Amino acid sequence: MxxxxxxxxxxxxxxxxxxxxxxxxxxxxxxxxxxxxxxxxxxxxxxxxxxxxxxxxxxxxxxxxxxxxxxxxxxxxxxxxxxxxxxxxxxxxxxxxxxxxxxxxxxxxxxxxxxxxxxxxxxxxxxxxxxxxxxxxxxxxxxxxxxxxxxxxxxxxxxxxxxxxxxxxxxxxxxxxxxxxxxxxxxxxxxxxxxxxxxxxxxxxxxxxxxxxxxxxxxxxxxxxxxxxxxxxxxxxxxxxxxxxxxxxxxxxxxxxxxxxxxxxxxxxxxxxxxxxSKIGYNIEKSLVLLSENWTPRQEELLHVLFPERVAAGLIACRDWPQYSFMDEATWVECYQVLLANFEFGDSDWHELIFKLWVSRVLNYTMRHVIRGYDTAMNELRHMVQDIQQKSAIEL
Ligand code: GDX
The missing domain is CATH 3.90.550.10 (Spore Coat Polysaccharide Biosynthesis Protein SpsA; Chain A)
Known part of the structure; x- marks a missing residue:
């Protein structure tokens, strides 16, 4: 029972x-x-x-x-x-x-x-x-x-x-x-x-x-x-x-x-x-503005020192205007590996940084794939994780 x-x-x-x-x-x-x-x-x-x-x-x-x-x-x-x-x-x-x-x-x-x-x-x-x-x-x-x-x-x-x-x-x-x-x-x-x-x-x-x-x-x-x-x-x-x-x-x-x-x-x-x-899972307009919020000089420094330059440039530009085209699947995987190695739980700059990186990733996915229809979007998500799995398995 x-x-x-x-x-x-x-x-x-x-x-x-x-x-x-x-x-x-x-x-x-x-x-x-x-x-x-x-x-x-x-x-x-x-x-x-x-x-x-x-x-x-x-x-x-x-x-x-x-x-x-x-x-x-x-x-x-x-x-x-x-x-x-x-x-x-x-x-x-x-x-x-x-x-x-x-x-x-x-x-x-x-x-x-x-x-x-x-x-x-x-x-x-x-x-x-x-x-x-x-x-x-x-x-x-x-x-x-x-x-x-x-x-x-x-x-x-x-x-x-x-x-x-x-x-x-x-x-x-x-x-x-x-x-x-x-x-x-x-x-x-x-x-x-x-x-x-x-x-x-x-x-x-x-x-x-x-x-x-x-x-x-x-x-x-x-x-x-x-x-x-x-x-x-x-x-x-x-x-x-x-x-x-x-x-x-x-x-x-x-x-x-x-x-x-x-x-x-x-x-x-x-x-x-x-x-x-037909359902939209989050409010896109409210989310765009998040990319410009809560910046500190240290977040910018962490981006310049640890992340690919195109990510640092793209995300920092969001202070003035939301951008997300730089955060495609391959770039997200690169960032993810930097985060795995360096993210510090409990550190507010790291929390803000991973959040903004993730928001730019979600917006990139939404604007590139979700607007092409449900099946296309879901296929892109599935292919993203399958590709990662395959590449990681080969590298083991
Ligand atoms: N006891 C207790 N204590 N219950 C909590 C707490 C807490 O501190 N925080 C939330 N809950 C309950 C909440 O009332 C609800 O019944 C359930 O946990 C899930 O919380 P909700 O805020 O509705 O989470 P959400 O955003 O729906 O996420 C849930 O689904 C995700 C998912 O399926 O993707 C949640 O179960 C996540 O863990 C899960 O990842």
Missing amino acids: ALVCFPFKKEDVDVVMRNVKTAAQHPRVRMVLLVGASENETYVEIDARLPALGAQCDVPIVQMTQLRLGALREGKGDGMNTALLYFLRAHEYDELFGEPVVSEPLERIHFYDADIESFNSSWITKAEEAADMEYDVIRHYFPRSSTDAQITWQITKVGFSLLFPLSVLPWVQQPLGGELCLTRRCVDVLVSDERVMRQSDWGIDTLYTFVCAQAGMNMIEVYVPEGKLHALYGGLRDLFNMLIECFAALQGLQKCSIRAESVHRIASAEPVPNSVT
Whole structure:
């Protein structure tokens, strides 16, 4: 039997409650766990509405705030890791969590972002049916707008292809996806890995994906055709922390190696609905102006000293007028390698610099490829990571 966890921070409580109810009424679900970032307004409102919802469901619905477990910013990583510890101990008395809530050890844990408007019981069913086939990790993947997922494509998929070209990692469809199901065996591996437990921030998805691959966990990716409808981003600035933390997580793994062989299956995709192909993932106008913001002399110096001259010239010219034509795929890979070697997590100039480099990359991709249509744009993204993977594999 499964536990379903919804980590949440500030969300629309109607959406959260609907998702909790869907999970609680699923025949495979033994309990639902809500892990809040803090006792904020969302938490208090959920608390007030839980007794009424509980009366309509046969399984326990537990809400708690996340434990301070990691060493980095207190974020979604602490939330997910709190859920992993709870999952392992929910059937017995525990000093941290108190009295047992279920009588038998739980077999599987599912994670879903709390804000998904298109969530329905088939998401759980698909994962459960895949887990029945003895996979340790079941990841959901779904069609996404060509301008969405630009951290996944430009940071994580590029990084995995550069650093681990022969491993399973470049083949994972959505390596940062927050929708996944893990077996108890897999959770044991994750909680006993110090790198996972210290990753309290947005880097947690990278760590789960990486450590599962390194431990040789068998993985299947199940397809959710309706996609993940959730609140869209404004300008790319909304993704600042996620970008920095996802890159830093990957940079921290660059000296690791993956030798394990594991099974990896991908359920086939379906035609992408118009609602996804026609969607714009971020506000382009608001993002152009970001290239001219928050410059310091040190950022300019770092650009001149460490990066190719055309990148330094192009990005510094953005102080006066947004430019992005210089940041094509090949140039991005060059910059990425400079970043892997030199980026300093916690240094505000480096944070601003990687952000502006990434914004210029996303704008370049948008203006050169996205305007030629959905299929063309997605093909360009796929070819970019395949080319990187192939070249890196040859160089090994
Ligand atoms: N407990 C807890 N603590 N929950 C959090 C925190 C936190 O500090 N921060 C965010 N959350 C919750 C949030 O309320 C939501 O339920 C979920 O985590 C995802 O956050 P959201 O701001 O909606 O993230 P976004 O931009 O949708 O990104 C998600 O999808 C990305 C992806 O699929 O590409 C998120 O799961 C990313 O980790 C993932 O990379």
